[in-house]
Amino acid sequence: MSAILEAWNIAYRAGGRMLIEGIDLSVERGTVTIIVGPNGAGKSTLLRVLCGELAPATGEVLLNGAPLHRIPAWRLAHTRAVMPQASELGFPFSAFEVAHLGVEGIGRGLSRGDRQRIAASALDQADVAHLARRNYQTLSGGERQRVHFARVLAQLEAGRTVETRQVLFLDEPIASLDLRHQLALLNKAKCLAREGLTIIAVLHDLQLAADIADSLVLVQAGRLVARGNAGTVLSPGRLLDVFGVSLIPPSLPPSPWTLASSN
Amino acid sequence: MTDRAIGTQHLAMARDRKPLMMAVLTLLVILASGLALGSGATGVPPSRVLTILAGQSSAPAGDALIVLQVRLPRLLLGLLVGAALACSGALMQGLFRNPLADPGLVGVSAGAALAAAITIVAGDALLAPWIGPLPFSALPIGAFIGGLITTWGLYLVATRQGRTSIAVMLLAGVAFGAMSGAIIGFLAYLSDDRQLRDLSFWSLGSLSGATWTKVAAATPLILPVLLLTPFLARGLNALALGEAEAFHLGVPVQRVKAVAIMLVAVAVGASVACAGMIGFVGIVVPHVLRLTAGPDHRMLLPGSALLGAALLVSADTVARTVAAPAELPIGILTAAFGAPFFLWLLLRRQGGIAL
Amino acid sequence: MTLSRRALVAGSALMLVGRPARAASARRIVSIGGAVTEILYRLGQDAEIVGVDSTSLYPAEALRTKADVGYIRALGAEGVLSLNPSLLLAAEGAGPPDALRLIEQAGVTVVRVPGEPSPAGIVERVRVIAQILDIPERGAALIREIEQGFAQLAEAKARITRPSRALFVLSLQNGRPLVGGQGTTADAMLALAGASNAAASLSGWKPLSDEGLIAAAPDAIVMMEHGPDGAAKDPFTLPAFAATPAAETRRLVVMDSLYLLGFGPRTPAAARDLMAALHPDQAGKAKQP
Numbered sequence: 001m002s003a004i005l006e007a008w009n010i011a012y013r014a015g016g017r018m019l020i021e022g023i024d025l026s027v028e029r030g031t032v033t034i035i036v037g038p039n040g041a042g043k044s045t046l047l048r049v050l051c052g053e054l055a056p057a058t059g060e061v062l063l064n065g066a067p068l069h070r071i072p073a074w075r076l077a078h079t080r081a082v083m084p085q086a087s088e089l090g091f092p093f094s095a096f097e098v099a100h101l102g103v104e105g106i107g108r109g110l111s112r113g114d115r116q117r118i119a120a121s122a123l124d125q126a127d128v129a130h131l132a133r134r135n136y137q138t139l140s141g142g143e144r145q146r147v148h149f150a151r152v153l154a155q156l157e158a159g160r161t162v163e164t165r166q167v168l169f170l171d172e173p174i175a176s177l178d179l180r181h182q183l184a185l186l187n188k189a190k191c192l193a194r195e196g197l198t199i200i201a202v203l204h205d206l207q208l209a210a211d212i213a214d215s216l217v218l219v220q221a222g223r224l225v226a227r228g229n230a231g232t233v234l235s236p237g238r239l240l241d242v243f244g245v246s247l248i249p250p251s252l253p254p255s256p257w258t259l260a261s262s263n
Numbered sequence: 264m265t266d267r268a269i270g271t272q273h274l275a276m277a278r279d280r281k282p283l284m285m286a287v288l289t290l291l292v293i294l295a296s297g298l299a300l301g302s303g304a305t306g307v308p309p310s311r312v313l314t315i316l317a318g319q320s321s322a323p324a325g326d327a328l329i330v331l332q333v334r335l336p337r338l339l340l341g342l343l344v345g346a347a348l349a350c351s352g353a354l355m356q357g358l359f360r361n362p363l364a365d366p367g368l369v370g371v372s373a374g375a376a377l378a379a380a381i382t383i384v385a386g387d388a389l390l391a392p393w394i395g396p397l398p399f400s401a402l403p404i405g406a407f408i409g410g411l412i413t414t415w416g417l418y419l420v421a422t423r424q425g426r427t428s429i430a431v432m433l434l435a436g437v438a439f440g441a442m443s444g445a446i447i448g449f450l451a452y453l454s455d456d457r458q459l460r461d462l463s464f465w466s467l468g469s470l471s472g473a474t475w476t477k478v479a480a481a482t483p484l485i486l487p488v489l490l491l492t493p494f495l496a497r498g499l500n501a502l503a504l505g506e507a508e509a510f511h512l513g514v515p516v517q518r519v520k521a522v523a524i525m526l527v528a529v530a531v532g533a534s535v536a537c538a539g540m541i542g543f544v545g546i547v548v549p550h551v552l553r554l555t556a557g558p559d560h561r562m563l564l565p566g567s568a569l570l571g572a573a574l575l576v577s578a579d580t581v582a583r584t585v586a587a588p589a590e591l592p593i594g595i596l597t598a599a600f601g602a603p604f605f606l607w608l609l610l611r612r613q614g615g616i617a618l
Numbered sequence: 619m620t621l622s623r624r625a626l627v628a629g630s631a632l633m634l635v636g637r638p639a640r641a642a643s644a645r646r647i648v649s650i651g652g653a654v655t656e657i658l659y660r661l662g663q664d665a666e667i668v669g670v671d672s673t674s675l676y677p678a679e680a681l682r683t684k685a686d687v688g689y690i691r692a693l694g695a696e697g698v699l700s701l702n703p704s705l706l707l708a709a710e711g712a713g714p715p716d717a718l719r720l721i722e723q724a725g726v727t728v729v730r731v732p733g734e735p736s737p738a739g740i741v742e743r744v745r746v747i748a749q750i751l752d753i754p755e756r757g758a759a760l761i762r763e764i765e766q767g768f769a770q771l772a773e774a775k776a777r778i779t780r781p782s783r784a785l786f787v788l789s790l791q792n793g794r795p796l797v798g799g800q801g802t803t804a805d806a807m808l809a810l811a812g813a814s815n816a817a818a819s820l821s822g823w824k825p826l827s828d829e830g831l832i833a834a835a836p837d838a839i840v841m842m843e844h845g846p847d848g849a850a851k852d853p854f855t856l857p858a859f860a861a862t863p864a865a866e867t868r869r870l871v872v873m874d875s876l877y878l879l880g881f882g883p884r885t886p887a888a889a890r891d892l893m894a895a896l897h898p899d900q901a902g903k904a905k906q907p
Contacts, residue, residue, distance in 0.1 A: 073510060076511075076513065077511065077512050077513025082511040084505070084507065084508055087508060089503055090361060090362070090503045091360075091362065091503050092553070092557070093500075093557070093558050097557070105514075303700070304696045304697040305696055325702075329696055332720060452824070455822050456822065460691060464691045472717055587700065588698060589686050589694070589697060
């Protein structure tokens with residue numbers, strides 16, 4: 001019905017090797033899609049092709065019905081935000097300035113005060129308002145990741161003045177976070193999805209992925225091997241096939257933890 | 264204090280810092296300029312400097328000439344070159360995401376030096392029939408063109424499928440620097456005594472040959488660059504996160520890179536052509552500003568231009584007065600002014616500093 | 619920018635008007651270049667000199683009593699103009715050209731003195747300076763004296779039957795000799811002194827390799843008294859120098875650089891001294907003029 005992002009037959013080649021190949025994918029608006037798979041399966045590459053950072057060797061990605069490579073960079077920045085795995089900063093920007101980078105040049109009809117309010121509120125939502133004035137370079141890995149989460153939230157908030165059908169891409173967004181912040185970030189993402197934002201993320205933690213995803217995408221050796229809800233994708237046979245681990249079904253309940261605040 | 268309160272307080276800070284900083288820097292430029300016009304080997308009283316500048320030249324012809332033909336063009340050239348070098352330094356550091364980058368990294372200085380060496384050594388024989396009849400010296404023109412060609416060449420080497428690799432450009436620049444050093448060495452071997460002295464003198468850098476002609480030639484090259492750089496500020500800020508992140512934020516990364524490299528090549532090429540090699544300004548000025556006012560390029564780029572202009576003009580004022588009537592090489596003074604201040608800033612900021 | 623435009627207009631208007639010419643009696647000379655200053659002193663014009671460049675090392679009182687306007691190639695327009703000169707005598711290489719142009723625009727007569735390193739060149743320098751100072755008799759007298767000196771030199775040179783094979787070493791940085799080949803002032807001086815240049819196969823000032831040095835087989839080494847690594851070291855401690863014929867007789871001539879290479883009024887005497895030092899058994903002692 002309302003597919004916001006469609007990809008058909010995409011492949012990406014680097015250094016003479018196919019990193020991903022023959023992938024078809026359709027993502028519904030307002031859903032959370034999680035890409036899972038073993039190391040080196042091509043999860044991040046797939047995400048980078050879907051968000052427009054890498055141009056596919058074959059096939060095409062459509063965002064809101066338009067070919068991705070035809071959408072100019074500024075327009076794309078209003079439609080989707082990307083949170084990277086890890087980011088080193090060349091200069092001693094404060095956390096507030098980093099969050100503010102998300103709103104610079106994004107959005108229409110926003111005053112300077114509006115933009116600063118958006119950045120401050122995003123820091124608040126990512127639970128890093130108390131770090132606003134700290135030098136980003138002196139923050140811990142987890143704190144940095146939350147600052148970047150604030151930055152993409154700010155970007156989407158500002159971009160909403162131009163485009164409301166938005167996508168948020170997250171590449172291992174919780175890798176350096178403690179458990180409380182892992183849950184808080186995923187919870188926030190899920191809330192945003194309820195409000196109509198589309199989330200596409202790469203996650204390593206299968207249990208968290210199974211819990212939060214509306215739809216799981218399992219990739220192996222550059223190919224999409226399964227797509228659907230956690231129960232169908234993460235069957236014991238497939239886990240043995242893809243990850244090489246043998247799990248007894250009860251150890252992976254459909255919803256291992258109930259997030260207290262998710263409802 | 265609640266989180267929200269801190270956030271709001273930060274907003275106020277971010278809003279207020281820029282105008283104040285700009286006002287302070289502008290004041291510095293005005294002070295340095297006043298001092299430069301008012302002092303020199305010849306004692307022209309400041310009041311007379313003012314009447315001469317106002318055009319009511321009741322003053323003796325000699326003083327008016329000193330102020331209007333010697334000090335004023337030298338001041339203007341100093342402002343232009345200082346602003347160009349410091350602003351280019353800030354641009355390069357933003358582009359390379361490295362606070363140690365210097366305007367010479369895109370090859371413009373090496374190219375200009377090589378072209379200057381060729382002009383000096385081969386010029387007499389090869390270029391004279393072509394350029395000889397022209398009413399200006401071939402050296403600055405050769406240096407300017409050489410700088411531009413080199414930067415363009417390095418840009419082509421580093422660009423594949425419409426994407427410029429900054430790392431490749433840096434490495435190609437290092438390779439070209441070594442090559443041009445070798446060629447200059449060979450040219451120095453071939454050159455006679457006079458050419459050798461011309462070469463070493465040119466590379467020293469000085470504002471002592473400032474004339475209205477040079478000001479007229481440098482202004483249309485450097486001033487547009489200074490006026491255009493603020494438009495790159497947002498792009499450079501986003502580039503601090505990395506090229507992919509800047510693209511995600513809607514920055515036309517390739518265009519920012521190409522424009523920044525072009526602006527630096529033009530500004531530094533013109534500076535080197537007019538005043539030779541003047542080191543240190545391009546590195547230390549953006550640093551000092553970053554340490555005092557933060558890394559935001561919207562402040563850093565125009566601020567560097569102002570502080571660079573003030574620093575170079577002050578250094579030149581000392582260069583031409585301290586040993587008067589003789590002059591000191593200006594490179595000694597930019598380093599002597601800048602380095603201790605820079606060190607002091609570094610020491611004051613010990614702990615928690617990550618450049 | 620309006621300011622600078624007005625300044626431009628005012629400046630050009632000023633250039634048209636020019637400066638009132640000064641009376642010859644109140645001449646104020648800035649002398650640029652060691653040989654030029656030396657000639658001015660020999661012509662007895664030292665009272666009129668107000669400034670000299672930093673290469674004007676002889677006579678020593680020049681830099682002691684006159685204002686120092688800096689290195690010959692790094693002059694500042696305002697520095698020179700602050701001395702309120704009426705005449706600037708510039709040896710070849712004085713600059714930068716734009717500074718000289720500014721000084722000229724300020725109404726100072728700028729005379730470029732030719733710099734060819736030969737007896738004729740020295741005579742020409744004296745002639746040009748005497749003419750611009752309007753003292754033809756003194757100029758003619760000095761020229762006569764210089765020509766006499768060269769004539770005596772030529773006589774002495776004719777008595778030399780076995781010309782010494784000399785190597786001129788300008789500097790000895792890191793044990794690497796920088797030697798004077800063809801076309802250098804050193805080559806010209808060796809010729810005047812009746813010696814042959816051991817580095818005649820090179821042209822210009824060139825670094826010489828150890829093997830090249832041994833192959834050059836100099837009978838004598840000439841070095842400068844001043845300079846970074848001038849005569850501070852004994853060259854014969856270096857293996858390559860020790861392998862030359864010069865080392866056997868330990869023939870090392872050390873002279874003052876301006877005296878030897880300045881090509882001024884003292885050049886005939888300098889050449890006689892060099893000749894005597896290089897050919898101790900052949901040339902008679904120079905008659906002092």
